[in-house]
Amino acid sequence: MRQLIKQREIVTDEWRYADEDPQGAHRALILPLARYQTEREQWLQWGGRLGVRIGPTDKMGALQNDLPRLALIAIEFGGLAEGRGYSQATILRRRYHFTGELRAVGKIQRDQVFYMARCGFDTFEFPEGTDLEVALTAFNDFSVAYQSAADVGVAPQRRAG
Amino acid sequence: MYRYDPIDQRLVDERVAQFRDQTRRFLAGKLSEDDFRSLRLRNGLYIQRHAPMLRISVPYGLLATRQVRMFARIAREYDKGFGHFTTRQNLQYNWPKLEQVPDILALLASVQMHAIQTSGNCVRNVTADHFAGVAVDEVEDPRPWCEIIRQWATLHPEFSYLPRKFKIAVTGSPQDRAASKFHDIGLHLLRNEAGELGFEVMVGGGLGRTPIVGHVIREFLPPRDLFAYLEAILRVYNLEGRRDNIHKARIKILVKAVGPAKFRELVDAEWEASKEYAPVFDEAEFARIKSFFQPPAYETLGDEDVIAGRDNAFRTWYQRNTRRHKVAGYRAVFLSLKSPKRPPGDITAEQMDAVADLADKYSFGLLRSTHDQNLLFADVRQRDLYPLWQALQALDLATPNIGTLTDMIACPGLDLCSLANAGTYDVVDQINKRFEDLDYLYDLGEIQLKMSGCMNACGHHHIGHIGILGVDKSGEEWYQITLGGRPHGKDAALGTVIGPSVAKADVAEAIDRILNVYVAHREDGELFVDTVDRIGIAPFKARVYAPTHQAA
Numbered sequence: 001m002r003q004l005i006k007q008r009e010i011v012t013d014e015w016r017y018a019d020e021d022p023q024g025a026h027r028a029l030i031l032p033l034a035r036y037q038t039e040r041e042q043w044l045q046w047g048g049r050l051g052v053r054i055g056p057t058d059k060m061g062a063l064q065n066d067l068p069r070l071a072l073i074a075i076e077f078g079g080l081a082e083g084r085g086y087s088q089a090t091i092l093r094r095r096y097h098f099t100g101e102l103r104a105v106g107k108i109q110r111d112q113v114f115y116m117a118r119c120g121f122d123t124f125e126f127p128e129g130t131d132l133e134v135a136l137t138a139f140n141d142f143s144v145a146y147q148s149a150a151d152v153g154v155a156p157q158r159r160a161g
Numbered sequence: 162m163y164r165y166d167p168i169d170q171r172l173v174d175e176r177v178a179q180f181r182d183q184t185r186r187f188l189a190g191k192l193s194e195d196d197f198r199s200l201r202l203r204n205g206l207y208i209q210r211h212a213p214m215l216r217i218s219v220p221y222g223l224l225a226t227r228q229v230r231m232f233a234r235i236a237r238e239y240d241k242g243f244g245h246f247t248t249r250q251n252l253q254y255n256w257p258k259l260e261q262v263p264d265i266l267a268l269l270a271s272v273q274m275h276a277i278q279t280s281g282n283c284v285r286n287v288t289a290d291h292f293a294g295v296a297v298d299e300v301e302d303p304r305p306w307c308e309i310i311r312q313w314a315t316l317h318p319e320f321s322y323l324p325r326k327f328k329i330a331v332t333g334s335p336q337d338r339a340a341s342k343f344h345d346i347g348l349h350l351l352r353n354e355a356g357e358l359g360f361e362v363m364v365g366g367g368l369g370r371t372p373i374v375g376h377v378i379r380e381f382l383p384p385r386d387l388f389a390y391l392e393a394i395l396r397v398y399n400l401e402g403r404r405d406n407i408h409k410a411r412i413k414i415l416v417k418a419v420g421p422a423k424f425r426e427l428v429d430a431e432w433e434a435s436k437e438y439a440p441v442f443d444e445a446e447f448a449r450i451k452s453f454f455q456p457p458a459y460e461t462l463g464d465e466d467v468i469a470g471r472d473n474a475f476r477t478w479y480q481r482n483t484r485r486h487k488v489a490g491y492r493a494v495f496l497s498l499k500s501p502k503r504p505p506g507d508i509t510a511e512q513m514d515a516v517a518d519l520a521d522k523y524s525f526g527l528l529r530s531t532h533d534q535n536l537l538f539a540d541v542r543q544r545d546l547y548p549l550w551q552a553l554q555a556l557d558l559a560t561p562n563i564g565t566l567t568d569m570i571a572c573p574g575l576d577l578c579s580l581a582n583a584g585t586y587d588v589v590d591q592i593n594k595r596f597e598d599l600d601y602l603y604d605l606g607e608i609q610l611k612m613s614g615c616m617n618a619c620g621h622h623h624i625g626h627i628g629i630l631g632v633d634k635s636g637e638e639w640y641q642i643t644l645g646g647r648p649h650g651k652d653a654a655l656g657t658v659i660g661p662s663v664a665k666a667d668v669a670e671a672i673d674r675i676l677n678v679y680v681a682h683r684e685d686g687e688l689f690v691d692t693v694d695r696i697g698i699a700p701f702k703a704r705v706y707a708p709t710h711q712a713a
Contacts, residue, residue: 056404080196080199080322081199081282081322081404082322082404083282083320083321083322083323083324083399084399084400084404086318086319086320086321086322086399087319087396087399087400088400090318090319090396094435094437094438095434095435095437095438109196111179111183111196111200112322114318115316115318115319115321115322116318118318119318119319141175141179142172142175142176142179142316143171143175144168144171144172144175145172145316145318146172146312146313146315146316146317147313147317147318147440148438148440149318149319157168158168159166159168159446
């Protein structure tokens with residue numbers, strides 16, 4: 001079973017990607033954005049919990065009206081150099097007030113976690129083989145911050161209100 | 162000068178601990194070379210030709226003497242006894258040991274310094290006019306704004322993994338002295354007709370392999386909107402900037418691709434959409450920061466005739482290396498880091514210690530690094546100029562060449578840098594030897610010569626009155642010459658390449674020929690760069706490439 005960090009705890013993933021569970025038997029499915037958009041009407045009728053996985057070039061505005069139906073959005077990172085996901089997350093949390101699970105997935109690593117948590121990510125699906133105990137320590141990298149942000153799971157002390 | 166409170170201090174201390182852990186994981190083989198690279202770069206640590214290079218942040222060029230003494234100590238204990246000031250007003254060490262870098266950063270943190278975001282694809286050190294606070298023509302001191310921008314940009318959760326590096330300069334005088342049009346964002350403090358303070362915002366300037374002059378996208382931005390607007394620019398860039406090609410990833414390429422007018426629309430739309438949660442300008446916090454930049458306790462003095470009865474050498478130095486101050490009885494003093502005995506911007510540990518003592522004695526314990534790779538004592542009593550000059554002479558920091566041809570900017574080039582195509586220090590030596598005659602340099606007047614060892618343009622060659630770019634031609638070092646660049650303000654311009662590159666041995670000769678053309682064509686009191694503009698590059702080109710016997 002896939003392990004991941006959710007709200008600062010190591011847990012077993014309760015979600016399945018669509019290709020892992022083609023029948024939707026698990027009742028919590030993550031669809032690629034393109035497929036979701038093509039089959040949207042059908043999925044809006046579906047009784048299970050629904051998530052989508054988006055890539056770095058996908059626009060958040062296109063999802064705005066569907067957010068109440070989505071319980072999870074997984075944002076794909078291609079590596080350390082990929083930084084669009086931080087803005088996508090900020091827009092989802094702060095502009096569209098998305099309250100569901102926001103998952104960072106792909107080639108992510110421990111040293112991004114503090115920034116990601118500040119942008120509103122609450123779940124971290126690391127590449128296989130990552131030491132999740134080590135990754136958990138990243139939430140404590142900084143106890144202070146200068147910026148206001150969509151902090152989830154971290155509460156750095158700030159000077160201003 | 163800004164002083165850290167417990168929050169600032171905790172942040173740099175925790176950064177040191179974080180980097181110590183990252184270094185430990187790398188050395189233990191638990192972090193790949195690639196992953197560590199991205200992390201060490203965020204702390205200014207490069208791996209160069211011979212050794213690592215560590216770049217320390219000097220926010221807007223302002224230094225306290227205890228910080229300079231720490232630079233000296235680190236240079237002695239962890240490097241080869243010297244440091245190098247850069248065009249971003251920072252200091253670089255060229256020989257630290259990778260495993261000792263966490264200890265160096267801990268020492269820096271003990272004097273409220275760090276190397277955060279001196280490299281990597283994030284917001285870099287915010288630079289300013291080195292005459293900030295003392296310039297006669299100043300509208301507003303840019304340094305409190307630089308400091309509040311520094312804090313906002315430090316470990317920014319959303320903008321720490323941008324497509325490419327991001328440089329901001331702030332100026333507070335109508336006369337730009339920070340090359341602000343060649344920055345990703347340039348901010349000009351000004352007052353509107355109602356007398357209110359605001360910013361003119363320029364975006365998309367830069368050098369490198371695609372040099373571009375920045376475009377104004379907002380004529381007057383009230384301070385209350387500063388961070389909301391900066392975040393709108395950065396969010397548009399973060400989402401829309403190219404990430405597929407490192408050479409096309411700077412914001413200037415995006416601005417050029419969509420056009421400045423369209424870019425402005427994108428920023429305005431993003432600004433509007435994010436109003437609900439964009440950072441609110443905190444007046445009280447800004448007042449707190451500004452309180453650290455009050456003028457020092459100037460004495461009530463009159464201007465003096467400080468050169469009357471003094472020796473010629475002092476007069477010359479006074480004329481060349483000191484500048485007017487807004488307070489009567491004071492002068493701003495350059496410490497020339499352009500002695501012919503050392504590469505531009507280099508300073509030894511012994512000089513640093515002595516400079517710190519002198520700044521304590523003569524300039525309120527503060528000094529500045531300039532983007533021209535010199536140092537500045539901003540607040541020297543005119544009556545102290547003579548003893549200060551004597552002391553600086555003894556330290557080889559009084560070469561009276563500020564603003565002249567030999568006040569060259571040069572990157573470290575092939576001697577140290579792994580990106581370089583050609584050496585710069587040999588060429589600096591060659592030019593220093595050829596143009597030893599100070600009277601000739603004074604006759605030539607103001608000339609800014611800027612040299613880079615590769616097209617990344619750390620030496621700003623595009624915006625030198627004379628620019629020199631080192632290129633590699635089948636393994637040999639050659640040099641391309643540009644004329645007519647201007648770094649600052651409304652006249653900001655890129656130089657024009659005069660023709661094929663010249664061989665290494667011929668660079669000083671080519672410069673000499675160029676100067677001869679200027680001397681032959683100049684009108685009364687006309688600056689070199691103005692003559693270039695007036696007569697064009699053709700006469701210079703004809704002379705530089707003429708056979709030797711015709712070129713005299």
